[in-house]
Amino acid sequence: xxxxxxxxxxxxxxxxxxxxxxxxxxxxxxxxxxxxxxxxxxxxxxxxxxxxxxxxxxxxxxxxxxxxxxxxxxxxxxxxxxxxxxxxxxxxxxxxxxxxxxxxxxxxxxxxxxxxxxxxxxxxxxxxxxxxxxxxxxxxxxxxxxxxxxxxxxxxxxxxxxxxxxxxxxxxxxxxxxxxxxxxxxxxxxxxxxxxxxxxxxxxxxxxxxxxxxxxxxxxxxxxxxxxxxxxxxxxxxxxxxxxxxxxxxxxxxxxxxxxxxxxxxxxxxxxxxxxxxxxxxxxxxxxxxxxxxxxxxxxxxxxxxxxxxxxxxxxxxxxxxxxxxxxxxxxxxxxxxxxxxxxxxxxxxxxxxxxxxxxxxxxxxxxxxxxxxxxxxxxxxxxxxxxxxxxxxxxxxxxxxx
Amino acid sequence: xxxxxxxxxxxxxxxxxxxxxxxxxxxxxxxxxxxxxxxxxxxxxxxxxxxxxxxxxxxxxxxxxxxxxxxxxxxxxxxxxxxxxxxxxxxxxxxxxxxxxxxxxxxx
Amino acid sequence: xxxxxxxxxxxxxxxxxxxxxxxxxxxxxxxxxxxxxxxxxxxxxxxxxxxxxxxxxxxxxxxxxxxxxxxxxxxxxxxxxxxxxxxxxxxxxxxxxxxxxxxxxxxxxxxxxxxxxxxxxxxxxxxxxxxxxxxxxxxxxxxxxxxxxxxxxxxxxxxxxxxxxxxxxxxxxxxxxxxxxxxxxxxxxxx
Numbered sequence: 001x002x003x004x005x006x007x008x009x010x011x012x013x014x015x016x017x018x019x020x021x022x023x024x025x026x027x028x029x030x031x032x033x034x035x036x037x038x039x040x041x042x043x044x045x046x047x048x049x050x051x052x053x054x055x056x057x058x059x060x061x062x063x064x065x066x067x068x069x070x071x072x073x074x075x076x077x078x079x080x081x082x083x084x085x086x087x088x089x090x091x092x093x094x095x096x097x098x099x100x101x102x103x104x105x106x107x108x109x110x111x112x113x114x115x116x117x118x119x120x121x122x123x124x125x126x127x128x129x130x131x132x133x134x135x136x137x138x139x140x141x142x143x144x145x146x147x148x149x150x151x152x153x154x155x156x157x158x159x160x161x162x163x164x165x166x167x168x169x170x171x172x173x174x175x176x177x178x179x180x181x182x183x184x185x186x187x188x189x190x191x192x193x194x195x196x197x198x199x200x201x202x203x204x205x206x207x208x209x210x211x212x213x214x215x216x217x218x219x220x221x222x223x224x225x226x227x228x229x230x231x232x233x234x235x236x237x238x239x240x241x242x243x244x245x246x247x248x249x250x251x252x253x254x255x256x257x258x259x260x261x262x263x264x265x266x267x268x269x270x271x272x273x274x275x276x277x278x279x280x281x282x283x284x285x286x287x288x289x290x291x292x293x294x295x296x297x298x299x300x301x302x303x304x305x306x307x308x309x310x311x312x313x314x315x316x317x318x319x320x321x322x323x324x325x326x327x328x329x330x331x332x333x334x335x336x337x338x339x340x341x342x343x344x345x346x347x348x349x350x351x352x353x354x355x356x357x358x359x360x361x362x363x364x365x366x367x368x369x370x371x372x373x374x375x376x377x378x379x380x381x382x383x384x385x386x387x388x389x390x391x392x393x394x395x396x397x398x399x400x401x402x403x
Numbered sequence: 404x405x406x407x408x409x410x411x412x413x414x415x416x417x418x419x420x421x422x423x424x425x426x427x428x429x430x431x432x433x434x435x436x437x438x439x440x441x442x443x444x445x446x447x448x449x450x451x452x453x454x455x456x457x458x459x460x461x462x463x464x465x466x467x468x469x470x471x472x473x474x475x476x477x478x479x480x481x482x483x484x485x486x487x488x489x490x491x492x493x494x495x496x497x498x499x500x501x502x503x504x505x506x507x508x509x510x511x
Numbered sequence: 512x513x514x515x516x517x518x519x520x521x522x523x524x525x526x527x528x529x530x531x532x533x534x535x536x537x538x539x540x541x542x543x544x545x546x547x548x549x550x551x552x553x554x555x556x557x558x559x560x561x562x563x564x565x566x567x568x569x570x571x572x573x574x575x576x577x578x579x580x581x582x583x584x585x586x587x588x589x590x591x592x593x594x595x596x597x598x599x600x601x602x603x604x605x606x607x608x609x610x611x612x613x614x615x616x617x618x619x620x621x622x623x624x625x626x627x628x629x630x631x632x633x634x635x636x637x638x639x640x641x642x643x644x645x646x647x648x649x650x651x652x653x654x655x656x657x658x659x660x661x662x663x664x665x666x667x668x669x670x671x672x673x674x675x676x677x678x679x680x681x682x683x684x685x686x687x688x689x690x691x692x693x694x695x696x697x698x699x700x701x702x
Contacts, residue, residue: 216412
């Protein structure tokens with residue numbers, strides 16, 4: 001059933017989209033996501049899909065067109081990165097509040113300025129309040145699998161929210177690696193057909209959409225939207241169970257790697273988690289009780305489950321590949337630390353901001369983080385808890401390991 | 404849509420529609436904006452040539468038609484914008500201010 | 512770490528260094544290995560130096576960082592040696608392969624103290640004699656396969672032929688010359 005192949009992340013996502021045969025793909029190119037609509041447009045031109053491919057004049061238009069298409073009752077998909085995502089910012093909120101199951105591949109790239117074409121998570125983290133479900137993948141396999149599961153989650157009647165399928169620009173999007181693809185009909189059967197309860201362009205059941213709300217209405221609509229996000233957790237897990245039946249690959253809200261008896265752990269997102277796993281393996285060989293949590297679902301945030309997973313650990317570093325300028329840690333750190341407020345308060349927790357603008361993350365860098373964690377344990381304190389990894393800092397040069 | 408199907412303010416979130424969608428049509432019938440009006444259009448049937456400019460250009464669909472003839476104004480909805488009077492080339496519609504109305508009475 | 516090999520390619524935009532890295536990934540993939548093939552990105556145009564990388568392993572590759580201490584470095588354009596230090600990070604136990612008519616001994620003089628193995632292959636000449644064009648990447652690929660032993664010659668040439676069948680679907684006259692270039696490279700690598 002599975003096809004052993006080698007594909008870049010973008011190629012794999014393009015293939016997944018082809019296999020799901022969306023009604024409309026409206027997209028605008030931006031590095032490093034361009035290849036997704038580019039390959040897809042090839043499939044459309046060759047008649048391999050029934051999709052109406054709409055090349056639009058901007059990312060704002062891409063999302064607007066997807067919203068229109070989704071409202072008209074078809075599966076609508078797109079892809080973008082970085083400033084493209086930023087340009088469609090207002091439409092992200094509208095796609096979500098309109099409860100439209102649009103699936104968008106977000107190929108993570110730093111936001112300008114300065115201009116950077118390289119990977120970090122500023123783009124999707126910047127959109128974390130828009131009401132989109134956010135899935136993050138470590139490699140091409142996960143990008144492909146998440147793209148398929150995203151459609152099921154988005155279209156589920158208890159959710160009806162758009163989904164971002166996030167994966168790292170260049171590192172995952174352009175790197176060719178081994179992958180197991182599914183057969184076309186397996187994907188088609190897994191996602192099924194899109195059957196919206198209501199849609200526009202239906203004279204038999206007319207509707208109006210996207211209204212103005214006076215203060216007597218807005219709050220209730222938002223609470224209803226929040227309910228979709230609350231239900232998404234259960235739907236994501238159910239979809240992952242079905243996916244396991246189909247493929248033998250297990251997915252959850254996050255991956256706990258060597259966490260059973262871990263004393264120290266790092267929590268991170270995306271391709272650097274793979275590099276970090278290599279660091280954990282090395283430490284384990286030396287008898288160090290190191291572990292790692294790789295977040296897959298950032299929205300909705302699995303606070304309860306993270307709280308449980310960190311029970312019994314002595315020190316944890318939460319690593320953020322984006323700077324939220326809160327000055328007391330990055331976005332993932334805030335989610336984890338607030339989850340722990342109702343959990344283990346003796347845990348030594350710190351924040352690392354790392355990898356901005358494509359700053360390379362090596363096994364040695366992660367080893368350095370674990371070294372700091374063990375120093376924290378030795379001195380019984382996580383202060384100062386807001387740290388940077390890999391930035392050239394005159395004041396830290398004596399302490400730095402020449403990174 | 405029936406008037407009782409309209410969703411009221413402070414409807415519990417569990418009972419409201421997702422996205423604020425309105426399932427049905429013609430709900431604007433129940434939003435009577437005639438009370439917004441300051442100046443009122445007066446229609447003189449004798450001058451009307453049924454060119455339909457007022458009907459086409461009225462933003463509130465408030466020109467009354469019967470059997471293809473303009474018969475008057477839907478005063479429950481007319482907001483008094485004056486477009487009908489402006490575009491009428493037959494001089495069949497003129498706007499009457501509130502003062503004039505009180506002094507001379509009006510169709511309404 | 513484990514049995515993974517890391518390879519860095521140096522070329523100029525348009526010479527096919529990236530393609531060669533991808534073809535090597537394909538060759539290794541066809542033998543059942545786990546592979547990564549990725550270039551570096553930045554502002555570019557034809558002629559600008561480009562760098563591409565491969566990782567090849569018997570086990571799933573978890574690391575997603577750049578490669579700093581490659582086991583092999585392949586230089587598709589000899590003139591790049593005047594602009595950058597192609598042996599930077601290259602492991603002593605590794606090897607350097609240069610597209611050049613010179614002998615490895617001559618190349619060693621330009622290598623600023625690198626102590627590992629050096630191979631040369633005159634891929635430009637092979638390309639001109641077989642393809643009639645200066646596209647050295649097929650010969651480079653063969654030479655890399657020979658020195659890394661990532662695949663045995665006969666199997667490699669078979670899978671190369673297969674991949675050429677797809678790649679040159681609309682230009683089948685390119686297959687035979689490319690296969691000749693590949694076969695010659697196996698024989699003409701100089702140690």
